[in-house]
Each structure stands twice: as C-alpha cells, then as structure tokens.
Amino acid sequence: MAGSISHMYIYLALSMSVLWSMFEIRGCPFQQCGLRVMLEKIRIRSSPNNTCLNNNGEHNELVETFLDAEINYLGQLDHPNLVKLVGYCLEDDHRLLVYEFMPKGSLENHLFRRNSYFQPLSWNLRMKVALGAAKGLEFLHSDEVKVIYRDFKTSNILLDSNYNAKLSDFGLAKDGPTGDKSHVSTRVMGTHGYAAPEYVATGHLTARSDVYSFGVVLLEMLTGKRAVDKNRPSREHNLVDWAKPYLTSKRKFFQIMDVRIKGQYTPEAALKAAYLALQCLSTEPKVRPKMTAVVKALEQLQDSGDDKGVHQNAAAHSSRPNSRYALKKNPDGPQPSASPLST
Known part of the structure; x- marks a missing residue:
C-alpha cells in the first residue's frame, strides 16, 4: 500500500526489553542493530535507540536517518521486486518497521x-x-x-x-x-x-x-x-x-x-x-x-x-x-x- 503506510502500535507477546535481552544486541555495531523477528506473514525490523551506541558510547543518531530513508522510499514506491513496508512504529524508544514476510530469506x-x-x-x-x-x-x-x-x-x-x-x-x-x-x-x-x-x-x-x-x-x-x-x-x-x-x-x-x-x-x-x-x-x-x-x-x-x-x-x-x-x-x-x- 504505497503512499499510505500506517503508523501503528505493535503489540508483541514478549516485551521489547525481553526481546533485546534474548538477542543480546546491546552495544552492537550499526549494521547489526536491525533485529528481525519472524511472525507468520510479516517481518518486523526493530532498532531500539537506547542500544545502538558508537565506539565512544555516544547515541548513534544514524539509526534515525536510516529509518527515515526506509519509510520515505518504501512508503512511496510500489513494485513487485521491492519489499513491501506494511507499517512502522516510532514511539518513545521503540523503533519498528513491519515488512511483508519473505519466507525464503536472503x-x-x-x-x-x-x-x-x-x-x-x-x-x-x-x-x-x-x-x-x-x-x-x-x-x-x-x-x-x-x-x-x-x-x-x-x-x-x-x-x-x-x-x-x-x-x-x-x-x-x-x-x-x-x-x-x-x-x-x-x-x-x-x-x-x-x-x-x-x-x-x-x-x-x-x-x-x-x-x-x-x-x-x-x-x-x-x-x-x-x-x-x-x-x-x-x-x-x-x-x-x-x-x-x-x-x-x-x-x-x-x-x-x-x-x-x-x-x-x-x-x-x-x-x-x-x-x-x-x-x-x-x-x-x-x-x-x-x-x-x-x-x-x-x-x-x-x-x-x-x-x-x-x-x-x-x-x-x-x-x-x-x-x-x-x-x-x-x-x-x-x-x-x-x-x-x-x-
């Protein structure tokens, strides 16, 4: 649904804090901060801004620019060979992008x-x-x-x-x-x-x-x-x-x-x-x-x-x-x- 991507709240069975601890991504480099969770028909990519720090321990604001680009482009472009962005959530410290599920992986x-x-x-x-x-x-x-x-x-x-x-x-x-x-x-x-x-x-x-x-x-x-x-x-x-x-x-x-x-x-x-x-x-x-x-x-x-x-x-x-x-x-x-x- 290009051009009208939903800004949604995502309710998960597990709290975000449990997810972070399960996958142990604290202190991860930028390219590893995208946590992917497979939930049947959708793919959730989440980036908690309180876990993405650079080598100096400073907050990595590049996560925000990455999310902006992802939402701006995939939210406005529609093509069979581009993954579909279903919705996103930008609330407090939670950053989630919801995609169509791609079962065969990369x-x-x-x-x-x-x-x-x-x-x-x-x-x-x-x-x-x-x-x-x-x-x-x-x-x-x-x-x-x-x-x-x-x-x-x-x-x-x-x-x-x-x-x-x-x-x-x-x-x-x-x-x-x-x-x-x-x-x-x-x-x-x-x-x-x-x-x-x-x-x-x-x-x-x-x-x-x-x-x-x-x-x-x-x-x-x-x-x-x-x-x-x-x-x-x-x-x-x-x-x-x-x-x-x-x-x-x-x-x-x-x-x-x-x-x-x-x-x-x-x-x-x-x-x-x-x-x-x-x-x-x-x-x-x-x-x-x-x-x-x-x-x-x-x-x-x-x-x-x-x-x-x-x-x-x-x-x-x-x-x-x-x-x-x-x-x-x-x-x-x-x-x-x-x-x-x-x-």
Missing part, C-alpha cells in the same frame, strides 16, 4: 550458508533471482523514480515463497542527479567489495554505481564465492580482482563456476552471463550497461536456454513488470538522509 543465505534449510540455488533459480533483482534496480533508475539504491548486495535481496527477488533495506538510498547534473556528490557509504571504484575514489554517485554492484552480485551467483573473503588465499580476497582474468577467457571461465550447479547450464548461457557480469564490472562507468539493457540480456539468456534445463523452472519465472508499477515520489515530502554501513 540470497546471501542460499549462496553461502551450508545447512539443511538454505539449499544451494539451482542455475535456473539463480537466473530468476538475478532477473528479479535487476528489474528492481531498473525500476529505481527509471525516469519516473530516479533513485540510486547504493547498497546492492546479496543480503539485501530477499526471496518470497516462489523465489521472487525483492530489494530491501533502503537506508542508503539516494535521489539521483537532476537537471543537467551527471552525478550526486555524497559521502562514500556502502559495503566493501560491492561499491563501484569511482564512487569509492571520488564520492560521485550515479545509477551506473548500482550497475557495478549488480555485476559483483552476478559474479557471486556464478562462482558461489563471496565478494570479499579474507579466509581465501590472499590473491583471492577480492572476488572481482581475482575473477576478472577468468571472465575474459572462454577456456578458463568454467574453472571458477560454482561446482554445485555443474551440468545445470549450457556453456553458451554461462558465457553470456559471464560477459554480462564483465560489462557491469567495467572500471569505466559509461561503458557499463544501463539496467534496462541488463534486464533485456537476462531475459534473452533465459529465452535462449536449451536441453540442459535452462527452462525447467520457466513457469515460476515472473513476467517483466511495466510502467503501471511506477509511483512518483512525493516532491513535497521529507527527503531521506543516507546512513552509513561498515565498509
């Missing part, structure tokens, strides 16, 4: 956690998730919306019961440049390993910065490796730096493909996905494709699948949303402030 869990609940995603599902997430970014970058997401990563891509991807966590989102401006100048924020190099170097933010981050996530989906992992050999710490030489070689590329999806894709499909990732990861922002082109490439990749089962889950793939989902932001409403995450 893409990060399915790619990197090894347990019985989070099963490795098949090639088909990975491409379905990639397409859904791309459509979410395409919508944000559209002329009707013009929002730069700024923190595109696997943990922010949530999956519903049918593995439809939805972007969540808009605390770092930023309005795109207006008029004849080519970029937005802002403090560098985001997550190490996903942020575009020119943004890290200059603070100049554009929609192509999100495209780079998409390339990182697509590379993670192809390889099954995290963007940054200090547990790997030193030359492999940064996935992009390590993998780029493989992406440019048809012979070497298959050496870095995730072994868990071996035999589930055609060589042609894998190479097309690798080339798309390489384009998105260009060090020259203008060379990177727009998200409309990325969506088209992923749709064509699925349409060109053959006997290796690229179409096994075709019925479950969502159709491309059209402009009827685009809701313009309220120009008279408060503009959210971005809030930093650890890098």
Whole structure:
C-alpha cells in the first residue's frame, strides 16, 4: 500500500526489553542493530535507540536517518521486486518497521550458508533471482523514480515463497542527479567489495554505481564465492580482482563456476552471463550497461536456454513488470538522509 503506510502500535507477546535481552544486541555495531523477528506473514525490523551506541558510547543518531530513508522510499514506491513496508512504529524508544514476510530469506543465505534449510540455488533459480533483482534496480533508475539504491548486495535481496527477488533495506538510498547534473556528490557509504571504484575514489554517485554492484552480485551467483573473503588465499580476497582474468577467457571461465550447479547450464548461457557480469564490472562507468539493457540480456539468456534445463523452472519465472508499477515520489515530502554501513 504505497503512499499510505500506517503508523501503528505493535503489540508483541514478549516485551521489547525481553526481546533485546534474548538477542543480546546491546552495544552492537550499526549494521547489526536491525533485529528481525519472524511472525507468520510479516517481518518486523526493530532498532531500539537506547542500544545502538558508537565506539565512544555516544547515541548513534544514524539509526534515525536510516529509518527515515526506509519509510520515505518504501512508503512511496510500489513494485513487485521491492519489499513491501506494511507499517512502522516510532514511539518513545521503540523503533519498528513491519515488512511483508519473505519466507525464503536472503540470497546471501542460499549462496553461502551450508545447512539443511538454505539449499544451494539451482542455475535456473539463480537466473530468476538475478532477473528479479535487476528489474528492481531498473525500476529505481527509471525516469519516473530516479533513485540510486547504493547498497546492492546479496543480503539485501530477499526471496518470497516462489523465489521472487525483492530489494530491501533502503537506508542508503539516494535521489539521483537532476537537471543537467551527471552525478550526486555524497559521502562514500556502502559495503566493501560491492561499491563501484569511482564512487569509492571520488564520492560521485550515479545509477551506473548500482550497475557495478549488480555485476559483483552476478559474479557471486556464478562462482558461489563471496565478494570479499579474507579466509581465501590472499590473491583471492577480492572476488572481482581475482575473477576478472577468468571472465575474459572462454577456456578458463568454467574453472571458477560454482561446482554445485555443474551440468545445470549450457556453456553458451554461462558465457553470456559471464560477459554480462564483465560489462557491469567495467572500471569505466559509461561503458557499463544501463539496467534496462541488463534486464533485456537476462531475459534473452533465459529465452535462449536449451536441453540442459535452462527452462525447467520457466513457469515460476515472473513476467517483466511495466510502467503501471511506477509511483512518483512525493516532491513535497521529507527527503531521506543516507546512513552509513561498515565498509
């Protein structure tokens, strides 16, 4: 229900103080202060301002700016590939955001956690998730919306019961440049390993910065490796730096493909996905494709699948949303402030 998010009181069986003690989040760093509680059909994210302190013991007001951005953006935008904000509560020391429940959790869990609940995603599902997430970014970058997401990563891509991807966590989102401006100048924020190099170097933010981050996530989906992992050999710490030489070689590329999806894709499909990732990861922002082109490439990749089962889950793939989902932001409403995450 975009544009009319409810300001509600949330009554829980357990008191907030019990919840805080149960999850032991006192003194947590900023990015861990979002307590998520699963209650059947909704997801509650709460941030008590009396528990979020910085290293100096001072109150971290960035929680407030994060909540403002989340409410302002998700409260005014509606799209199948954005998580729905059901309501919020800002009363006294309690800060709660209520979302639609996403039962399959995050893409990060399915790619990197090894347990019985989070099963490795098949090639088909990975491409379905990639397409859904791309459509979410395409919508944000559209002329009707013009929002730069700024923190595109696997943990922010949530999956519903049918593995439809939805972007969540808009605390770092930023309005795109207006008029004849080519970029937005802002403090560098985001997550190490996903942020575009020119943004890290200059603070100049554009929609192509999100495209780079998409390339990182697509590379993670192809390889099954995290963007940054200090547990790997030193030359492999940064996935992009390590993998780029493989992406440019048809012979070497298959050496870095995730072994868990071996035999589930055609060589042609894998190479097309690798080339798309390489384009998105260009060090020259203008060379990177727009998200409309990325969506088209992923749709064509699925349409060109053959006997290796690229179409096994075709019925479950969502159709491309059209402009009827685009809701313009309220120009008279408060503009959210971005809030930093650890890098």
